Amino acid sequence: MTTALTHAHTASASPAAIAEGGHLLRDGRLVAFPTETVYGLGGDATNDRAVAAIFEAKGRPSFNPLIVHVADAADIEALVMVDDRARAVIARFWPGPLTLVLPRANNSPVSLLASAGLDTIAVRMPDHPIARALIRAAARPIAAPSANRSGAVSPTLAEHVAESLGARVGLILDGGPCRVGVESTVLDLSGERPALLRPGGVPVEALEQALGATLIRPTDHADAPKSPGMLASHYAPSVAVRLNATHAAPGEALLALGPTEGTLNLSPSGDLEEAAANLFAMLRALDRPEFTGIAIMPIPEHGLGLAINDRLRRAAAPRPA
Ligand code: TXA
Ligand code: MG
Numbered sequence: 323m324t325t326a327l328t329h330a331h332t333a334s335a336s337p338a339a340i341a342e343g344g345h346l347l348r349d350g351r352l353v354a355f356p357t358e359t360v361y362g363l364g365g366d367a368t369n370d371r372a373v374a375a376i377f378e379a380k381g382r383p384s385f386n387p388l389i390v391h392v393a394d395a396a397d398i399e400a401l402v403m404v405d406d407r408a409r410a411v412i413a414r415f416w417p418g419p420l421t422l423v424l425p426r427a428n429n430s431p432v433s434l435l436a437s438a439g440l441d442t443i444a445v446r447m448p449d450h451p452i453a454r455a456l457i458r459a460a461a462r463p464i465a466a467p468s469a470n471r472s473g474a475v476s477p478t479l480a481e482h483v484a485e486s487l488g489a490r491v492g493l494i495l496d497g498g499p500c501r502v503g504v505e506s507t508v509l510d511l512s513g514e515r516p517a518l519l520r521p522g523g524v525p526v527e528a529l530e531q532a533l534g535a536t537l538i539r540p541t542d543h544a545d546a547p548k549s550p551g552m553l554a555s556h557y558a559p560s561v562a563v564r565l566n567a568t569h570a571a572p573g574e575a576l577l578a579l580g581p582t583e584g585t586l587n588l589s590p591s592g593d594l595e596e597a598a599a600n601l602f603a604m605l606r607a608l609d610r611p612e613f614t615g616i617a618i619m620p621i622p623e624h625g626l627g628l629a630i631n632d633r634l635r636r637a638a639a640p641r642p643a
Pocket of ligand 1: 357359360361362363386387388389419421423437440442443444446448466467468469504505506507508519520
């Protein structure tokens with residue numbers, strides 16, 4: 323297998339491909355890899371150039387802070403300051419779809435660009451053997467946003483990454499479909515009170531139970547979005563999106579939930595975990611010029627429905643000019 327790549331190639335994640343991925347990452351190149359949530363666009367989190375290459379590849383309008391991924395929970399000790407609250411949720415939810423925002427450690431090797439200049443760093447241990455094997459092969463923390471161009475829906479298949487980022491990535495490791503299908507929950511433990519910055523794969527209710535505390539919710543501090551990823555219209559298909567639809571208008575596609583005929587159905591049985599796993603792939607499948615828009619049926623506002631509605635509200639938000 324060659325490492326002098328001019329175009330991305332997609333490889334099934336054999337040990338040889340993972341080893342090549344580790345080599346590319348140490349070289350400052352980008353490698354897309356599967357996690358249990360969505361595919362990540364990985365770069366060496368300790369290398370500013372590699373991190374800049376991530377923003378470049380994503381075409382982000384600004385430097386949103388990135389999540390730094392580790393293979394073992396103990397590996398965050400050198401990066402961030404870990405308190406008892408963090409230890410409690412780590413013991414319960416890692417590896418898994420939970421990202422923790424913690425104060426940057428003294429002498430943390432993480433690129434400041436990766437944290438967009440903040441004095442905090444977001445860290446996560448993904449629950450995916452290919453992700454962890456790749457991070458181990460790189461032997462350094464890996465910064466990885468979702469592996470899509472900025473503003474596009476997050477990729478849950480290797481083919482989505484190839485479509486969205488193509489030649490901008492050195493290597494795409496194919497691990498099949500992502501199990502969870504929505505991004506990790508982002509929990510800010512850098513302040514006195516724990517705050518939810520982004521709903522995601524770990525339900526808020528489970529976090530509140532583990533912490534024995536109510537989380538500050540995004541709506542509680544909506545006028546000062548601490549997580550730039552929370553900005554409206556971050557997850558937008560190119561056709562218009564209409565929420566809480568009961569049926570499709572002429573020309574619209576209908577994305578259904580529950581026992582209804584739709585153009586596509588997130589979950590005929592109304593299972594919100596199944597709906598989350600299908601969400602991005604179905605939005606992408608319906609994001610076609612032959613439709614005037616995508617009409618989406620109401621999603622219950624509990625459990626993973628919170629994360630789904632969060633993404634959908636963003637997809638339906640007015641677009642920046
Ligand atoms: O499931 C996931 O989290 C995926 C996979 C690849 O791990 N990654 C992902 O990364 O969704 P990204 O870059 O698309 O989203 C990172 C989120 C954003 O909302 C960002 O603003 C927030 O984490 N974030 C990162 N660092 C932060 C920090 N220091 N303070 C506050 N928010 C932060
Ligand atoms: Mg993203």
